Amino acid sequence: MTTTVLSLDDTLQLVQRIGHDRLMDEMIAGLTRAFQTFGHDSIQLPPRDGFHYSTPTTGLIEWMPVMEQGRQATIKVVGYHPENPRQRGLPTILGTISAYDTTTGHLVGIVDGTFLTALRTGAASAVASRYLAPVNAASLGLIGAGAQAITQLHALSREFRLTRVLFHDADVDAELSFPDRAGTLDLHGTEFIAATAEEVVSESDILCTATSTAVGAPPLFTDVDTRPWLHVNAAGSDFEGKVELDPSFLRESLVVPDLKEQAVLQGECQQLTGDEIGPELAYVVQHPDEFVEARSRRTVFDSTGIALEDHVALNLILSMADELGLGQRIQIENFSDDPKNPYGFLFEPVPAG
Amino acid sequence: MTTTVLSLDDTLQLVQRIGHDRLMDEMIAGLTRAFQTFGHDSIQLPPRDGFHYSTPTTGLIEWMPVMEQGRQATIKVVGYHPENPRQRGLPTILGTISAYDTTTGHLVGIVDGTFLTALRTGAASAVASRYLAPVNAASLGLIGAGAQAITQLHALSREFRLTRVLFHDADVDAELSFPDRAGTLDLHGTEFIAATAEEVVSESDILCTATSTAVGAPPLFTDVDTRPWLHVNAAGSDFEGKVELDPSFLRESLVVPDLKEQAVLQGECQQLTGDEIGPELAYVVQHPDEFVEARSRRTVFDSTGIALEDHVALNLILSMADELGLGQRIQIENFSDDPKNPYGFLFEPVPAG
Numbered sequence: 001m002t003t004t005v006l007s008l009d010d011t012l013q014l015v016q017r018i019g020h021d022r023l024m025d026e027m028i029a030g031l032t033r034a035f036q037t038f039g040h041d042s043i044q045l046p047p048r049d050g051f052h053y054s055t056p057t058t059g060l061i062e063w064m065p066v067m068e069q070g071r072q073a074t075i076k077v078v079g080y081h082p083e084n085p086r087q088r089g090l091p092t093i094l095g096t097i098s099a100y101d102t103t104t105g106h107l108v109g110i111v112d113g114t115f116l117t118a119l120r121t122g123a124a125s126a127v128a129s130r131y132l133a134p135v136n137a138a139s140l141g142l143i144g145a146g147a148q149a150i151t152q153l154h155a156l157s158r159e160f161r162l163t164r165v166l167f168h169d170a171d172v173d174a175e176l177s178f179p180d181r182a183g184t185l186d187l188h189g190t191e192f193i194a195a196t197a198e199e200v201v202s203e204s205d206i207l208c209t210a211t212s213t214a215v216g217a218p219p220l221f222t223d224v225d226t227r228p229w230l231h232v233n234a235a236g237s238d239f240e241g242k243v244e245l246d247p248s249f250l251r252e253s254l255v256v257p258d259l260k261e262q263a264v265l266q267g268e269c270q271q272l273t274g275d276e277i278g279p280e281l282a283y284v285v286q287h288p289d290e291f292v293e294a295r296s297r298r299t300v301f302d303s304t305g306i307a308l309e310d311h312v313a314l315n316l317i318l319s320m321a322d323e324l325g326l327g328q329r330i331q332i333e334n335f336s337d338d339p340k341n342p343y344g345f346l347f348e349p350v351p352a353g
Numbered sequence: 354m355t356t357t358v359l360s361l362d363d364t365l366q367l368v369q370r371i372g373h374d375r376l377m378d379e380m381i382a383g384l385t386r387a388f389q390t391f392g393h394d395s396i397q398l399p400p401r402d403g404f405h406y407s408t409p410t411t412g413l414i415e416w417m418p419v420m421e422q423g424r425q426a427t428i429k430v431v432g433y434h435p436e437n438p439r440q441r442g443l444p445t446i447l448g449t450i451s452a453y454d455t456t457t458g459h460l461v462g463i464v465d466g467t468f469l470t471a472l473r474t475g476a477a478s479a480v481a482s483r484y485l486a487p488v489n490a491a492s493l494g495l496i497g498a499g500a501q502a503i504t505q506l507h508a509l510s511r512e513f514r515l516t517r518v519l520f521h522d523a524d525v526d527a528e529l530s531f532p533d534r535a536g537t538l539d540l541h542g543t544e545f546i547a548a549t550a551e552e553v554v555s556e557s558d559i560l561c562t563a564t565s566t567a568v569g570a571p572p573l574f575t576d577v578d579t580r581p582w583l584h585v586n587a588a589g590s591d592f593e594g595k596v597e598l599d600p601s602f603l604r605e606s607l608v609v610p611d612l613k614e615q616a617v618l619q620g621e622c623q624q625l626t627g628d629e630i631g632p633e634l635a636y637v638v639q640h641p642d643e644f645v646e647a648r649s650r651r652t653v654f655d656s657t658g659i660a661l662e663d664h665v666a667l668n669l670i671l672s673m674a675d676e677l678g679l680g681q682r683i684q685i686e687n688f689s690d691d692p693k694n695p696y697g698f699l700f701e702p703v704p705a706g
Contacts, residue, residue, distance in 0.1 A: 005685065011687050020696060051455070059458065061426045061453050061458055070409050075416060085693060088457060090457055090688065093458075102412060102414065103412070104437055105447040106447055107430070114687050114695070145693075147693045150694055181693060184696050184699070184700055328681075330360045331360055331361040331362075332361070333361070333465050333467045334365075334467050334469075339500065340498075341534040342503050342504050343368075343373060346373065
């Protein structure tokens with residue numbers, strides 16, 4: 001009974017053969033389906049929890065479990081270490097996602113959670129924007145031009161015909177290198193413009209925020225006149241104390257969290273009272289007719305990131321890997337033909353399958 | 354930056370080369386050291402949590418996190434599916450243990466958690482028995498003769514010169530097959546005797562209980578005269594509602610939980626009030642002089658199983674694997690030389706290390 005382990009090389013081959021555009025399209029479609037059914041009894045999504053620490057470096061390792069009843073539990077374990085890029089040449093977010101069969105407890109598969117976190121966070125913004133942003137949005141703003149900005153841009157470029165991308169990063173190197181990195185997406189006919197945070201906000205139809213702003217830092221922008229229909233995907237606020245947007249800006253917008261229970265603890269909704277918070281994204285996806293008018297006013301998707309998104313990402317990538325014959329199959333759990341002898345594997349042949 | 358994955362074959366080679374006796378001895382020694390320092394600030398051990406369900410089968414998948422400050426977080430994800438042996442030829446307990454570097458969030462290694470759970474649970478009983486049972490204990494009783502009984506027996510045989518092993522299992526097949534399974538341990542000069550639960554209890558110096566008794570079932574035994582110095586390792590009570598021992602039996606014993614906070618929710622201590630519960634095992638290990646007298650009276654180790662034990666087991670097996678050059682090194686997390694481009698791995702060489 002083996003576990004499928006996808007290596008970087010497996011995922012590399014997978015994305016090269018599937019194509020990153022089709023991968024993103026299927027991720028967006030899969031997430032949409034998941035939000036269409038979420039809230040019914042089939043999904044259990046307990047709050048994530050984790051270890052926060054300041055030594056040896058400021059960091060966080062958290063576990064994000066979800067269970068699809070009668071089928072599979074998925075757990076992402078993800079680290080957030082903002083010193084990683086500068087000090088170690090590593091991404092801020094490093095993680096893996098694992099799937100467990102709820103019939104036996106067997107670890108079915110383990111896959112990357114770094115690329116997939118970026119992929120699904122971008123896809124979630126595309127889903128929210130499809131329901132809340134103007135259909136003809138053409139100008140995308142990005143505050144925070146790091147790893148997450150690339151998949152925000154990619155996902156939104158699959159849903160909208162973007163002609164202008166305005167971007168800003170407090171880190172000059174990140175801002176300077178952004179067009180090159182975005183260039184790997186082959187977005188022909190899109191103009192890239194570095195700008196101040198204020199310029200980005202005032203000239204966007206859709207804005208994505210995805211920064212490593214510090215706890216207690218001021219909002220990314222204040223008192224900027226926005227387009228009346230601006231839709232914001234606020235992806236950076238995802239743990240206690242970390243927020244990117246001005247509370248008064250939020251109060252003048254329809255705020256749609258991915259998961260209210262989590263957003264009030266870890267998202268922009270930390271700054272709002274219950275009656276200032278709008279419906280969850282699943283409600284919006286399930287009742288699109290109620291939100292037609294919302295496309296012409298200001299809306300904020302408070303994207304804290306939920307394990308359901310990782311569950312969809314893992315199953316998408318595992319099923320594609322299976323179709324393509326990619327991945328290593330390793331028996332990790334040690335047992336033998338005699339389940340009642342822990343030392344049986346020393347004396348008996350390994351069971352097949 | 355690779356993850357070490359130990360396959361069944363790796364662990365098989367490891368145990369064959371190290372020897373299962375030395376492995377158990379080092380596990381007991383490692384656990385003893387861990388309990389000698391536990392309680393000081395270096396270890397964070399939040400309560401385990403999990404998914405309980407009754408469809409498609411009765412089961413539980415839980416995550417057990419622990420962090421050694423400034424070094425490593427360890428998470429075991431473990432399933433408990435009592436129908437596994439009979440219906441699927443699989444162990445009741447299936448699991449894997451993963452280690453994360455708290456500097457970067459990187460998944461350092463993933464190893465079996467099925468054999469290692471049995472190994473560390475046995476070792477924990479040996480540690481408790483070393484401090485609480487008579488030094489010359491010679492008669493071991495086992496109620497529940499499944500997988501866990503094998504490692505209970507093995508661990509205790511490393512600490513005590515056992516001449517008699519009395520065993521009982523409500524499942525006739527498990528009882529009948531026990532001597533054969535125990536035979537793989539090469540315990541020369543030890544007599545094996547199948548008996549009723551009552552006989553097992555009354556004739557033991559040390560008793561280990563490790564059954565899959567159902568929630569709400571009566572105690573494994575009641576009103577049995579025991580040897581005055583009987584030490585019990587109660588390993589089977591490990592989730593809400595599941596207990597093996599009679600509360601009046603517990604009240605007449607010194608009850609030492611592995612982790613009080615967890616034992617009152619998931620162990621035999623569910624049946625006791627706070628003042629009926631003795632000190633934790635770490636306290637006993639750190640203050641052996643206070644428990645010399647306890648060796649001549651009745652004691653119970655309430656072993657719910659804690660992530661600290663899995664942390665020790667994982668590090669032991671990973672360091673042995675490293676010494677022996679065993680294990681596969683796989684880069685699972687997807688990133689490239691450019692940590693700010695999630696698609697960078699499609700275009701750039703994989704970073705070394």
